[in-house]
Amino acid sequence: AQTVTQSQPEMSVQEAETVTLSCTYDTSESDYYLFWYKQPPSRQMILVIRQEAYKQQNATENRFSVNFQKAAKSFSLKISDSQLGDAAMYFCAFPMRFGAGTRLTVKP
Amino acid sequence: NAGVTQTPKFRILKIGQSMTLQCTQDMNHNYMYWYRQDPGMGLKLIYYSVGAGITDKGEVPNGYNVSRSTTEDFPLRLELAAPSQTSVYFCASSYSFPGQSYGYTFGSGTRLTVV
Numbered sequence: 178a179q180t181v182t183q184s185q186p187e188m189s190v191q192e193a194e195t196v197t198l199s200c201t202y203d204t205s206e207s208d209y210y211l212f213w214y215k216q217p218p219s220r221q222m223i224l225v226i227r228q229e230a231y232k233q234q235n236a237t238e239n240r241f242s243v244n245f246q247k248a249a250k251s252f253s254l255k256i257s258d259s260q261l262g263d264a265a266m267y268f269c270a271f272p273m274r275f276g277a278g279t280r281l282t283v284k285p
Numbered sequence: 286n287a288g289v290t291q292t293p294k295f296r297i298l299k300i301g302q303s304m305t306l307q308c309t310q311d312m313n314h315n316y317m318y319w320y321r322q323d324p325g326m327g328l329k330l331i332y333y334s335v336g337a338g339i340t341d342k343g344e345v346p347n348g349y350n351v352s353r354s355t356t357e358d359f360p361l362r363l364e365l366a367a368p369s370q371t372s373v374y375f376c377a378s379s380y381s382f383p384g385q386s387y388g389y390t391f392g393s394g395t396r397l398t399v400v
Contacts (some may be wrong), residue, residue, distance in 0.1 A: 181327075210385045222328075222375060222391035268327055272383040273318070273343070275327035 179204045181269050181276035189282045190259045197244075198254045198279045200269030206230075209271065213243070213254045216266040216278070225267070228252065259283050287311050291376050291392035298366040298399045306361040306395050308376030316379045317359040318343075318389065319351065321372040328375060334359055335382055366399045373397070 180203045190196035202211065213225040228236045228245050236243050240257045256263055264283045269276040289310045298304055310317065315336045320328040330343030334353040348370060350362040359378075363370060373396050377389040 186325075210388075212388050214388075220373065220394045220396075222377075222389070222394075224388040227388055270327075272379075272385055272388075273330050273333070275320075275329075277325070277327045 179206075179209075179271045179274045181271060181274055183269055183276035183279050185279045186277070187280045187282070189284060190256070190263075191284050192259055192261060194259055195255060195257045196259055196281065198256075198267050198269075198281065200252045200254070200276060202250050202252060202269070202271065204250075204271070211243075211245070211252045212270045212272075213241070213252075214268045214270060214275075215263075216268065217262075217264070222268075226254070256281075261285060289376055289378055289390050289392035291374075291395050293395060294393065295396045296398070298363070298397065300366060300368065300399060302366050303362070303364050304366070304397075306363070306374055306376070306397075308359045308361065308392060309357050310359075310376075310378040310390070311357065312378060312380075312390065313356060314378035314380055314390070315356065316382045317353070318377045318379070318383075319349070319359070319361045320375045320377065321345065322375060322394075323372050331361065331374075333383070363397075368399050371397060371399045 182201045209230045211228045215223045226238045244253045266278045292307045318333045319331040332351040334340045376392040
């Protein structure tokens with residue numbers, strides 16, 4: 178079975194600063210995908226970034242990047258130049274398996 | 286392009302009542318899913334479908350039923366509503382199964398309260 182653990186229920190960052198959200202996982206598969214989803218107060222779930230396990234290179238989408246450590250089964254999300262609109266719940270996920278989420282607050 | 290459309294957005298049910306949550310997608314995705322999100326928790330899979338006429342149970346299927354008569358529609362039926370079913374329900378669809386390559390497209394959710 179696959180598991181996803183987000184050990185930080187809440188995080189806070191100052192506007193324009195950088196923050197890293199942690200995620201660890203467990204799976205017996207060698208090839209898989211991992212995702213970060215954002216859920217703002219509007220409740221809409223939005224795909225932020227995805228990583229293919231067989232790719233060595235960390236995925237990047239504008240201000241969002243991941244640090245994927247396959248051997249350590251770690252998949253953290255880095256948000257650079259944080260903006261007020263980044264305030265949301267962030268979920269680390271396999272397909273069909275989600276972590277409990279991290280609530281990110283952005284301070285002006 | 287509407288994506289995934291869920292109705293209603295909010296609903297209050299009395300214990301023992303039944304209702305159907307509607308979900309429609311216009312992206313011609315074969316794969317569709319129903320999740321529930323309890324307060325402060327991640328999403329848990331209720332049911333999924335890999336195509337018209339084919340459905341299967343997820344992690345928390347008890348108290349729910351689904352059907353998939355067309356590619357576009359994937360309704361979720363709650364029979365004999367219980368307070369434990371108070372949650373936010375999300376419908377999602379994906380291009381590949383189980384959402385490997387491109388992740389999910391989600392609907393905007395239905396907040397259901399059972400009193």
